[in-house]
Amino acid sequence: MSLEELIRNRTAIVAVIGQGYVGLPVAVRAAEVGFKVIGVESNVSRLEALQSCVSFVEDVSDEALVNATSLGYRAVANLGDAPVPDIIVISVPTPLKDGLPDLGFIREAALDVGEVLVKGACVILESTTYPGTTEEFLLPILCERSGLDRGDFLLGYSPERIDPGNPNFGLVNTPKVVSGIDEDSSEVVAAFFGALVDQVVPVASCAEAEMTKLLENTFRHVNIALVNELARFSADLGVDIWRVIDAASTKPFGFMRFTPGPGVGGHCLPIDPSYLAWQVRQRSGQPFRFVELANDINDHMPDYVVERVVAMLNDERKPVKDSRIIALGLAYKANSSDWRESPSLAVVRKLRELGAEVTVCDPAISKSTPVPEDIVISGVDAISGEVDLAVVLTAHDLFDWDWVARSFPLILDTRNVLRGREFLGEWL
Ligand SMILES: NC(=O)c1ccc[n+]([C@@H]2O[C@H](COP(=O)([O-])OP(=O)(O)OC[C@H]3O[C@@H](n4cnc5c(N)ncnc54)[C@H](O)[C@@H]3O)[C@@H](O)[C@H]2O)c1
Numbered sequence: 069m070s071l072e073e074l075i076r077n078r079t080a081i082v083a084v085i086g087q088g089y090v091g092l093p094v095a096v097r098a099a100e101v102g103f104k105v106i107g108v109e110s111n112v113s114r115l116e117a118l119q120s121c122v123s124f125v126e127d128v129s130d131e132a133l134v135n136a137t138s139l140g141y142r143a144v145a146n147l148g149d150a151p152v153p154d155i156i157v158i159s160v161p162t163p164l165k166d167g168l169p170d171l172g173f174i175r176e177a178a179l180d181v182g183e184v185l186v187k188g189a190c191v192i193l194e195s196t197t198y199p200g201t202t203e204e205f206l207l208p209i210l211c212e213r214s215g216l217d218r219g220d221f222l223l224g225y226s227p228e229r230i231d232p233g234n235p236n237f238g239l240v241n242t243p244k245v246v247s248g249i250d251e252d253s254s255e256v257v258a259a260f261f262g263a264l265v266d267q268v269v270p271v272a273s274c275a276e277a278e279m280t281k282l283l284e285n286t287f288r289h290v291n292i293a294l295v296n297e298l299a300r301f302s303a304d305l306g307v308d309i310w311r312v313i314d315a316a317s318t319k320p321f322g323f324m325r326f327t328p329g330p331g332v333g334g335h336c337l338p339i340d341p342s343y344l345a346w347q348v349r350q351r352s353g354q355p356f357r358f359v360e361l362a363n364d365i366n367d368h369m370p371d372y373v374v375e376r377v378v379a380m381l382n383d384e385r386k387p388v389k390d391s392r393i394i395a396l397g398l399a400y401k402a403n404s405s406d407w408r409e410s411p412s413l414a415v416v417r418k419l420r421e422l423g424a425e426v427t428v429c430d431p432a433i434s435k436s437t438p439v440p441e442d443i444v445i446s447g448v449d450a451i452s453g454e455v456d457l458a459v460v461l462t463a464h465d466l467f468d469w470d471w472v473a474r475s476f477p478l479i480l481d482t483r484n485v486l487r488g489r490e491f492l493g494e495w496l
């Protein structure tokens with residue numbers, strides 16, 4: 069039976085390597101539509117949680133995991149501990165190391181896949197990476213490790229577009245870009261993801277699919293840098309940037325709303341554009357100036373937030389040293405517990421370097437979520453004693469913003485969440 073038929077009648081065995089923010093929703097969805105799914109996870113505490121049907125990913129509830137498990141989902145530590153898969157999706161991290169792309173996780177996953185890869189099976193890379201990775205980096209490792217040749221197995225790339233915590237768009241209703249290294253691969257990748265999501269968007273090559281993802285993220289990164297820089301100038305000019313953005317957003321064409329903040333975070337924006345910039349420099353020797361400028365502006369937003377805090381305290385004749393500051397929000401985005409690369413970390417650490425006593429509150433991050441060693445998450449209800457200033461860093465709905473507006477003597481709101489409420493303080 070061909071792999072497309074196995075997909076159609078749901079008898080293909082699917083393995084998803086990496087059960088994080090990207091891999092887990094794909095694995096659960098594949099189980100929901102009828103596949104037997106092996107979720108491979110190397111992190112022991114994550115694996116144990118999955119095996120107990122406890123999800124650490126907002127978009128997958130514990131109930132969904134229980135349901136997926138009853139339908140045939142199984143989390144394992146090694147690909148070799150499970151039946152030989154027909155389709156293998158790789159969703160492992162692609163971080164930066166010393167500012168350069170680090171494909172070490174993809175290499176490790178590829179070595180594991182090569183061990184179990186059989187003729188006719190299909191491998192799909194989902195990790196965000198620079199154009200050329202699938203054909204020039206992943207394919208040779210798979211061939212060498214498995215002893216198979218190009219054409220003996222299928223290989224494709226399909227970037228993940230999920231926006232964790234987005235109530236309107238999830239895995240199923242976000243169109244999925246698909247590609248393959250040859251026609252057979254493209255067709256099988258499209259057939260597999262076509263079974264999981266409402267719409268697939270085939271593109272002509274893996275490099276096009278890889279670049280599509282980087283264009284999307286670089287577009288956001290650059291536009292956020294634009295409004296962040298404008299926010300700084302607007303403060304100097306005495307113009308309210310938030311009202312300007314609201315007004316510009318009334319234009320029904322040619323403008324897209326982006327809002328300023330304390331910087332960018334998460335696994336995508338601070339990292340992915342640098343993959344593209346690195347690749348451009350490697351191939352053409354040219355700097356990707358938009359990315360470098362956006363990195364520079366966004367990376368310095370935490371410094372700017374700290375400057376504003378210091379200036380506000382100064383106006384009250386208070387030094388930042390020994391002041392008591394409440395940081396509201398550690399996660400990099402609203403209604404998420406993801407603190408990776410969060411600009412809040414830089415704000416908190418810089419204020420501490422200046423001698424402030426900083427308490428971090430984040431109701432979206434549960435006590436069981438591991439956080440960096442120097443951070444302790446407190447509940448807002450535990451705040452007692454005198455506070456000099458609160459800085460709003462994440463716009464979680466879980467915060468009671470009316471209470472926040474009333475409760476602190478001075479507030480810097482970097483997210484515009486206190487708009488319409490009376491409070492003493494300033495917006496970014
Ligand atoms: N988080 C997002 O919003 C998002 C969105 C789109 C794309 N991406 C991209 O998807 C990729 C994965 O990101 P993520 O957010 O899911 O990362 P994550 O860190 O949440 O999950 C990756 C998981 O892979 C596991 N892992 C690493 N190597 C492994 C191996 N050899 N075998 C088994 N497990 C292994 C890790 O332990 C981890 O749990 C990255 O390239 C990222 O840029 C992320």
